[in-house]
Amino acid sequence: MPYTLHRGDALTKLSELPDNSVDALITDPPYNSGGRTSSERTGRTARAKYTAADAEHNLANFPGENRDQRSYGYWLTLLLTESYRATVESGTALVFTDWRQLPTTTDALQAAGWTWRGIASWHKPVSRPQKGRLKQSCEYIVWGTKGPVDPHRNPVYLPGLYTASQPRKGRVHITQKPTEVMQELVKICPQGGTVLDPFTGSGSTGVAALREGRQFIGIELSDHYADIAEQRLERALAQDDYDLAGPEA
Numbered sequence: 001m002p003y004t005l006h007r008g009d010a011l012t013k014l015s016e017l018p019d020n021s022v023d024a025l026i027t028d029p030p031y032n033s034g035g036r037t038s039s040e041r042t043g044r045t046a047r048a049k050y051t052a053a054d055a056e057h058n059l060a061n062f063p064g065e066n067r068d069q070r071s072y073g074y075w076l077t078l079l080l081t082e083s084y085r086a087t088v089e090s091g092t093a094l095v096f097t098d099w100r101q102l103p104t105t106t107d108a109l110q111a112a113g114w115t116w117r118g119i120a121s122w123h124k125p126v127s128r129p130q131k132g133r134l135k136q137s138c139e140y141i142v143w144g145t146k147g148p149v150d151p152h153r154n155p156v157y158l159p160g161l162y163t164a165s166q167p168r169k170g171r172v173h174i175t176q177k178p179t180e181v182m183q184e185l186v187k188i189c190p191q192g193g194t195v196l197d198p199f200t201g202s203g204s205t206g207v208a209a210l211r212e213g214r215q216f217i218g219i220e221l222s223d224h225y226a227d228i229a230e231q232r233l234e235r236a237l238a239q240d241d242y243d244l245a246g247p248e249a
């Protein structure tokens with residue numbers, strides 16, 4: 001089977017993966033961003049946080065968005081440490097984050113043992129202008145390697161800037177990443193190698209991995225999103241470019 005989807009908590013399931021068994025960690029954890037007060041952090045669902053009041057969709061909430069800043073940094077370090085152990089020498093980590101959590105994410109990556117190599121950007125052309133402020137039109141991909149980069153293992157030239165809108169048509173997750181961006185990012189994993197995403201969500205990383213000839217190991221805590229990911233992964237395997245609600249945007 002070119003993919004495995006584990007249902008459950010990322011830290012618990014990661015600890016069950018063998019050492020040196022995956023080629024690239026590519027993941028989009030809950031950002032735990034914003035929320036200046038305890039009640040803002042614990043009282044607000046991911047849905048309330050990421051969904052505009054006038055949004056037309058009715059997508060399900062997801063867990064893991066209520067940690068305070070210190071525990072988020074600690075938790076992310078544990079996750080990246082377990083992922084490091086499971087990754088081969090010269091393997092890669094690509095971790096999505098936003099501007100608020102960028103410093104914490106680069107700290108956690110390095111504390112976990114990875115060598116920090118840089119930051120790529122996902123530019124979203126359709127983002128809300130804010131009066132008197134610079135527009136927040138990017139999310140970031142913090143990346144690093146386990147030890148040295150081995151250019152012979154995977155001789156690719158990849159961009160550091162990706163422009164794409166968040167999927168609209170066929171969107172099935174609140175923070176769904178565009179498959180076209182993920183299809184470029186999974187090329188950091190050698191052909192036929194294994195991509196790990198412990199925060200699978202609706203399975204965008206896995207769909208991209210399968211479409212690009214990589215294998216995939218996913219972990220997802222929410223049964224609702226694990227079901228969706230499984231359906232999308234099966235469709236990708238059947239080389240069906242159509243998503244749950246029709247063609248992807």
Ligand SMILES: C[S@@+](CC[C@H](N)C(=O)[O-])C[C@H]1O[C@@H](n2cnc3c(N)ncnc32)[C@H](O)[C@@H]1O
Pocket residue numbers: 008009010011028029030031062063064173175176177198199200201202203204205219220221222225
């Ligand atoms: C930011 S979303 C990922 C979205 C994904 N990139 C996509 O395109 O659909 C993070 C996901 O992590 C899941 N999650 C939260 N806490 C988790 C945990 N402790 N273990 C495993 N999954 C978790 C959430 O249910 C959510 O679906």
